Amino acid sequence: MNTVHRRNIWIVAAGVLSALAYPQAGAGAEDGRFEKLSVYLERNIQDHDAEIRFEATGGDDGLAALKVSAPGARTVIELKTPDSKLGIRSLTLESPEPDDDRIVRADFPAGAYRFEGITTKGESLRGEAQLSHVFPKPAAFEYPRPDQKDVPATALTLRWSVPEGVASCVIVIEQAGSPYEIRALLPGSVKSFTVPEGFLRAGKAYKLAIGTVAKDGNRSFIEAGFSTARAR
The missing domain is CATH 2.60.40.10 (Immunoglobulins)
Incomplete structure:
Protein backbone atom coordinates (compact mmCIF):
# COMPACT_ATOMS: atom_id res chain seq x y z
CA MET A 1 0.00 0.00 0.00
CA ASN A 2 2.59 2.51 -1.10
CA THR A 3 0.00 5.19 -1.74
CA VAL A 4 -1.06 5.10 1.85
CA HIS A 5 2.40 5.32 3.38
CA ARG A 6 4.28 8.14 1.63
CA ARG A 7 4.72 11.11 3.98
CA ASN A 8 7.06 13.60 2.31
CA ILE A 9 4.74 16.61 2.62
CA TRP A 10 1.37 17.01 4.30
CA ILE A 11 -1.15 19.61 3.09
CA VAL A 12 -4.21 19.27 5.29
CA ALA A 13 -7.25 21.54 5.29
CA ALA A 14 -7.60 23.42 8.58
CA GLY A 15 -10.26 22.20 10.94
CA VAL A 16 -10.75 18.73 9.44
CA LEU A 17 -8.48 16.69 11.64
CA SER A 18 -10.25 14.20 13.87
CA ALA A 19 -9.06 12.04 16.75
CA LEU A 20 -11.62 9.34 16.02
CA ALA A 21 -9.09 7.16 14.23
CA TYR A 22 -6.81 6.86 17.23
CA PRO A 23 -8.34 4.97 20.15
CA GLN A 24 -6.58 6.02 23.34
CA ALA A 25 -5.75 3.83 26.26
CA GLY A 26 -5.12 6.65 28.73
CA ALA A 27 -5.74 10.36 29.08
CA GLY A 28 -2.21 11.38 30.02
CA ALA A 29 1.22 10.22 31.10
CA GLU A 30 1.29 11.98 34.47
CA ASP A 31 -0.42 8.98 36.12
CA GLY A 32 1.94 6.43 34.57
CA ARG A 33 -0.07 5.97 31.40
CA PHE A 34 0.71 6.68 27.77
CA GLU A 35 -0.68 9.78 26.09
CA LYS A 36 -1.83 7.76 23.10
CA LEU A 37 -1.99 4.07 22.23
CA SER A 38 -3.55 2.35 19.26
CA VAL A 39 -3.36 -0.89 17.33
CA TYR A 40 -5.34 -1.35 14.13
CA LEU A 41 -5.48 -3.20 10.81
CA GLU A 42 -5.24 -1.56 7.41
CA ARG A 43 -6.08 -3.14 4.04
CA ASN A 44 -5.94 -2.13 0.40
CA ILE A 45 -8.92 -3.38 -1.58
CA GLN A 46 -7.21 -3.33 -4.99
CA ASP A 47 -3.90 -4.86 -3.90
CA HIS A 48 -5.56 -7.41 -1.57
CA ASP A 49 -2.87 -6.76 1.05
CA ALA A 50 -3.09 -5.91 4.74
CA GLU A 51 -0.92 -4.88 7.66
CA ILE A 52 -1.09 -4.13 11.36
CA ARG A 53 0.01 -0.79 12.80
CA PHE A 54 0.99 0.08 16.38
CA GLU A 55 1.19 3.66 17.71
CA ALA A 56 2.48 4.70 21.11
CA THR A 57 3.19 8.15 22.55
CA GLY A 58 4.62 8.64 26.03
CA GLY A 59 4.71 11.89 27.98
CA ASP A 60 7.27 14.69 27.94
CA ASP A 61 10.11 12.24 28.56
CA GLY A 62 11.27 9.81 25.91
CA LEU A 63 10.92 6.07 26.16
CA ALA A 64 14.00 4.02 26.95
CA ALA A 65 12.11 0.75 26.42
CA LEU A 66 8.78 -0.41 25.03
CA LYS A 67 7.17 -3.85 25.17
CA VAL A 68 3.86 -4.86 23.60
CA SER A 69 2.15 -8.13 24.48
CA ALA A 70 -0.61 -9.76 22.45
CA PRO A 71 -3.54 -11.61 24.05
CA GLY A 72 -2.11 -14.62 25.83
CA ALA A 73 0.97 -12.63 26.97
CA ARG A 74 2.95 -13.35 23.77
CA THR A 75 5.50 -10.55 23.20
CA VAL A 76 5.10 -9.03 19.72
CA ILE A 77 7.25 -5.88 20.14
CA GLU A 78 10.26 -5.26 22.36
CA LEU A 79 12.38 -2.16 21.75
CA LYS A 80 15.15 -0.42 23.70
CA THR A 81 17.21 2.75 23.33
CA PRO A 82 20.14 1.91 25.66
CA ASP A 83 22.59 4.56 24.44
CA SER A 84 20.18 7.48 24.08
CA LYS A 85 19.67 10.05 26.83
CA LEU A 86 16.50 11.43 25.20
CA GLY A 87 14.85 8.16 24.19
CA ILE A 88 11.91 8.06 21.78
CA ARG A 89 8.70 9.87 22.68
CA SER A 90 6.45 8.63 19.87
CA LEU A 91 6.56 5.46 17.79
CA THR A 92 4.60 4.19 14.80
CA LEU A 93 5.37 0.60 13.81
CA GLU A 94 3.91 -1.44 10.98
CA SER A 95 4.17 -5.01 9.79
CA PRO A 96 4.92 -6.27 6.27
CA GLU A 97 1.91 -6.40 3.93
CA PRO A 98 1.06 -9.99 2.93
CA ASP A 99 -1.57 -10.32 0.20
CA ASP A 100 -3.79 -12.37 2.51
CA ASP A 101 -5.13 -10.61 5.59
CA ARG A 102 -5.65 -14.01 7.25
CA ILE A 103 -1.87 -14.17 7.74
CA VAL A 104 -1.91 -10.88 9.65
CA ARG A 105 -4.93 -11.88 11.72
CA ALA A 106 -3.35 -15.24 12.60
CA ASP A 107 -0.15 -13.60 13.83
CA PHE A 108 -1.96 -10.81 15.69
CA PRO A 109 -5.15 -12.12 17.33
CA ALA A 110 -8.02 -9.84 18.25
CA GLY A 111 -8.24 -8.62 21.82
CA ALA A 112 -6.37 -6.45 24.32
CA TYR A 113 -2.74 -5.54 23.61
CA ARG A 114 -0.74 -4.53 26.67
CA PHE A 115 1.85 -1.74 26.31
CA GLU A 116 4.61 -1.36 28.91
CA GLY A 117 7.19 1.39 28.73
CA ILE A 118 10.05 2.80 30.76
CA THR A 119 11.06 6.42 30.31
CA THR A 120 14.61 7.75 30.34
CA LYS A 121 13.92 8.94 33.90
CA GLY A 122 12.91 5.47 35.03
CA GLU A 123 9.14 6.04 35.15
CA SER A 124 6.96 3.07 34.19
CA LEU A 125 4.08 3.57 31.75
CA ARG A 126 1.31 1.05 31.16
CA GLY A 127 -1.80 0.84 29.04
CA GLU A 128 -3.94 -1.30 26.76
CA ALA A 129 -5.41 -0.95 23.28
CA GLN A 130 -7.99 -3.21 21.68
CA LEU A 131 -7.49 -4.83 18.28
CA SER A 132 -10.50 -5.82 16.18
CA HIS A 133 -10.42 -8.10 13.14
CA VAL A 134 -13.44 -6.44 11.52
CA PHE A 135 -12.67 -4.15 8.58
CA PRO A 136 -14.97 -1.26 7.66
CA LYS A 137 -16.69 -1.41 4.29
CA PRO A 138 -14.84 0.63 1.65
CA ALA A 139 -15.86 3.94 0.11
Missing part, protein backbone atom coordinates in the same frame (compact mmCIF):
# COMPACT_ATOMS: atom_id res chain seq x y z
CA ALA A 140 -16.87 4.29 -3.56
CA PHE A 141 -15.51 6.86 -6.02
CA GLU A 142 -17.98 9.32 -7.50
CA TYR A 143 -15.71 12.00 -9.01
CA PRO A 144 -13.29 11.69 -10.58
CA ARG A 145 -14.02 8.16 -11.72
CA PRO A 146 -11.15 5.63 -11.79
CA ASP A 147 -8.77 6.33 -14.70
CA GLN A 148 -10.75 9.41 -15.72
CA LYS A 149 -8.88 11.77 -18.05
CA ASP A 150 -9.08 15.52 -18.65
CA VAL A 151 -9.99 16.24 -15.02
CA PRO A 152 -9.72 20.01 -14.36
CA ALA A 153 -6.52 21.04 -12.57
CA THR A 154 -8.25 23.99 -10.87
CA ALA A 155 -11.29 24.11 -8.58
CA LEU A 156 -11.39 20.31 -8.38
CA THR A 157 -13.76 18.91 -5.77
CA LEU A 158 -13.44 15.19 -5.05
CA ARG A 159 -16.65 13.30 -4.26
CA TRP A 160 -17.23 9.85 -2.84
CA SER A 161 -19.80 7.78 -0.95
CA VAL A 162 -19.27 5.84 2.28
CA PRO A 163 -21.26 3.19 4.16
CA GLU A 164 -23.05 4.05 7.38
CA GLY A 165 -21.15 3.95 10.64
CA VAL A 166 -17.79 5.16 9.33
CA ALA A 167 -16.00 7.28 11.94
CA SER A 168 -13.71 9.16 9.56
CA CYS A 169 -12.14 9.10 6.10
CA VAL A 170 -8.54 9.48 4.97
CA ILE A 171 -7.93 11.19 1.62
CA VAL A 172 -4.54 10.86 -0.10
CA ILE A 173 -3.58 12.44 -3.45
CA GLU A 174 -0.19 11.80 -5.05
CA GLN A 175 1.35 13.10 -8.26
CA ALA A 176 3.29 10.45 -10.16
CA GLY A 177 7.05 11.04 -9.94
CA SER A 178 6.68 13.82 -7.35
CA PRO A 179 7.49 13.80 -3.62
CA TYR A 180 4.44 15.96 -2.87
CA GLU A 181 1.13 14.67 -1.60
CA ILE A 182 -2.05 15.81 0.08
CA ARG A 183 -3.28 13.83 3.06
CA ALA A 184 -6.43 14.80 4.94
CA LEU A 185 -8.32 13.13 7.77
CA LEU A 186 -12.01 14.04 7.58
CA PRO A 187 -15.12 13.24 9.65
CA GLY A 188 -17.06 10.28 8.31
CA SER A 189 -20.02 12.53 7.45
CA VAL A 190 -17.91 14.48 4.91
CA LYS A 191 -18.20 13.19 1.35
CA SER A 192 -16.29 15.80 -0.65
CA PHE A 193 -12.95 17.58 -0.56
CA THR A 194 -11.79 20.56 -2.62
CA VAL A 195 -8.15 20.25 -3.64
CA PRO A 196 -6.18 23.38 -2.60
CA GLU A 197 -5.36 25.59 -5.56
CA GLY A 198 -1.82 25.24 -6.87
CA PHE A 199 -1.34 21.58 -5.99
CA LEU A 200 -2.59 20.04 -9.23
CA ARG A 201 -0.72 20.62 -12.49
CA ALA A 202 -2.11 20.45 -16.01
CA GLY A 203 -1.44 17.28 -17.97
CA LYS A 204 -0.24 15.21 -15.01
CA ALA A 205 -1.16 11.77 -13.68
CA TYR A 206 -2.37 11.43 -10.09
CA LYS A 207 -3.30 8.64 -7.72
CA LEU A 208 -6.24 9.07 -5.35
CA ALA A 209 -6.79 6.87 -2.28
CA ILE A 210 -9.79 7.01 0.05
CA GLY A 211 -9.79 5.10 3.31
CA THR A 212 -12.78 4.45 5.54
CA VAL A 213 -11.87 4.38 9.24
CA ALA A 214 -13.94 2.45 11.77
CA LYS A 215 -14.43 3.56 15.36
CA ASP A 216 -11.87 0.93 16.45
CA GLY A 217 -9.28 2.40 14.04
CA ASN A 218 -9.32 -0.33 11.37
CA ARG A 219 -9.33 1.08 7.86
CA SER A 220 -10.05 -0.02 4.29
CA PHE A 221 -8.51 1.83 1.33
CA ILE A 222 -9.53 2.03 -2.30
CA GLU A 223 -7.31 3.74 -4.85
CA ALA A 224 -7.45 4.80 -8.49
CA GLY A 225 -5.64 7.01 -10.94
CA PHE A 226 -6.82 10.09 -12.84
CA SER A 227 -5.19 12.60 -15.22
CA THR A 228 -5.63 16.35 -15.41
CA ALA A 229 -6.41 18.14 -18.65
CA ARG A 230 -3.52 19.61 -20.62
CA ALA A 231 -3.01 23.37 -20.57
CA ARG A 232 -4.53 25.25 -23.49
